Amino acid sequence: QVQLVQSGTEVKKPGASVKVSCKASGYTFTGYSLHWVRQAPGQGLEWMGWISPSSGGTNYAQKFQGRVTMTSDTSISAAYMELNSLTSDDTAVYFCVRDLDYGDATYYLGYWGQGTLLTVSS
Amino acid sequence: QSALTQPRSVSGSPGQSVTISCTGTSNDVGSYTFVSWYQQLPGKAPKLIIFDVSERPSGVPDRFSGSKSGNTASLTISGLQTEDDGDYYCCSYSVSHTPVIFGGGTTLTVL
Numbered sequence: 001q002v003q004l005v006q007s008g009t010e011v012k013k014p015g016a017s018v019k020v021s022c023k024a025s026g027y028t029f030t031g032y033s034l035h036w037v038r039q040a041p042g043q044g045l046e047w048m049g050w051i052s053p054s055s056g057g058t059n060y061a062q063k064f065q066g067r068v069t070m071t072s073d074t075s076i077s078a079a080y081m082e083l084n085s086l087t088s089d090d091t092a093v094y095f096c097v098r099d100l101d102y103g104d105a106t107y108y109l110g111y112w113g114q115g116t117l118l119t120v121s122s
Numbered sequence: 123q124s125a126l127t128q129p130r131s132v133s134g135s136p137g138q139s140v141t142i143s144c145t146g147t148s149n150d151v152g153s154y155t156f157v158s159w160y161q162q163l164p165g166k167a168p169k170l171i172i173f174d175v176s177e178r179p180s181g182v183p184d185r186f187s188g189s190k191s192g193n194t195a196s197l198t199i200s201g202l203q204t205e206d207d208g209d210y211y212c213c214s215y216s217v218s219h220t221p222v223i224f225g226g227g228t229t230l231t232v233l
Contacts, residue, residue, distance in 0.1 A: 035222075037168075045160070045168065045211050047222035062219035095167060100179070107215050107222050108158050110179070112167035 002026040004096050004113035011119045012086050019082040020116045022096030029077035030054040033105035036070060036081045038092040039115075046092075050105050051079060059105070086120045093117050126151065126212055126225035133231040139200040142228045144212030145193055150223060152193035156215030159188060159197045162227075163208040172197060204232050 007021040022034065036048040049060035051070040058070050064083070072079045079096055093115040100110030127145040134140040144151065144159075151157055159172035170179055172188040175195065185201045195212055212225040 044227045045213075045224045047213075047220065047224065059221065061222075100170065100173060106173075107156055107213075108170060108173040109160070109168070109213070110170050112169070115167055 002098060002111045004098060004111060006094075006096055006113040006116045009117045009119075011121065014087055014120060014122055016086050016120075017082060017084045018086060018118055019080055020094050020096075020118070022079045022081075022113055024077045024079070024098065027098070028102075029072075030074055031102045033099040034070075034072065034079045035097045035099065035105075035107075035109055036068075037095045037097055037109065039095070040089075040092040043092075048081070048094075050099070052105070053079065083118075086118075088120050091118060091120050125216065125218075125220075125223035126214060128210075128212060128225035128228045130226070131229045131231065133233055134199075134202045135233050136202050136204060138202050139198060140202060140230065142197045142199075142210055142212075142230070144195040144197070144214075144225050146195075146214055146216075146223075147193055149218050150214040150216040151190065151195050153217075154215045155190070157188070157190060157195045158213045159186075159195075160211045160213065161206075161208055162211065163205075166208075168211065199230070202232050206230060207232050 003025045005023045035050040053072040069082045096113040097109040098111040100108035157175045160168040162168040176188040
């Protein structure tokens with residue numbers, strides 16, 4: 001079965017960077033795009049971008065361009081999301097999500113990781 | 123303010139039906155069938171329950187149905203059950219600066 005296991009809780013200071021990992025199993029890693037979505041405490045969902053593990057191609061939400069980097073390591077079926085210049089507004093749960101369909105990104109968020117809580121505080 | 127507009131809350135009794143609306147624009151919901159809905163139960167990750175406006179992933183009960191008219195998509199849950207309590211988010215492809223946009227979420231309470 002499809003599983004996405006994310007790295008653990010992070011606490012960072014303003015201005016720092018964070019790198020969240022997402023280890024995939026149960027499917028062909030290079031066959032599906034991976035998205036990152038975040039959810040601030042008590043708030044809604046916010047799409048950050050996606051990466052194609054097969055090509056390394058990315059598409060970031062305009063809001064995060066210049067501050068986020070999504071990468072993948074096909075040798076270990078893992079994806080990473082690095083966010084720089086953190087502020088308290090970045091405090092949220094970050095989810096990695098596998099696209100529903102094989103091939104090009106469909107933007108349907110089919111399988112979700114358990115989430116990684118990031119707290120940004122001085 | 124979210125890109126797609128949903129009611130903040132809806133409620134219903136067990137066995138009844140509720141409909142959650144999701145209003146966008148001609149840049150998203152109005153022009154594309156890339157509309158999806160997600161259920162988020164308390165303390166859990168979201169779950170895809172509708173894609174392509176009205177398609178259900180395998181394992182999602184047919185009590186959940188989706189539709190679209192103009193700039194507004196809708197999720198209908200029939201035969202409400204107490205375990206349906208949670209938050210529901212609509213999502214659409216958009217030709218604006220961000221290709222994936224969400225609604226602000228609707229909290230469903232089954233009384």
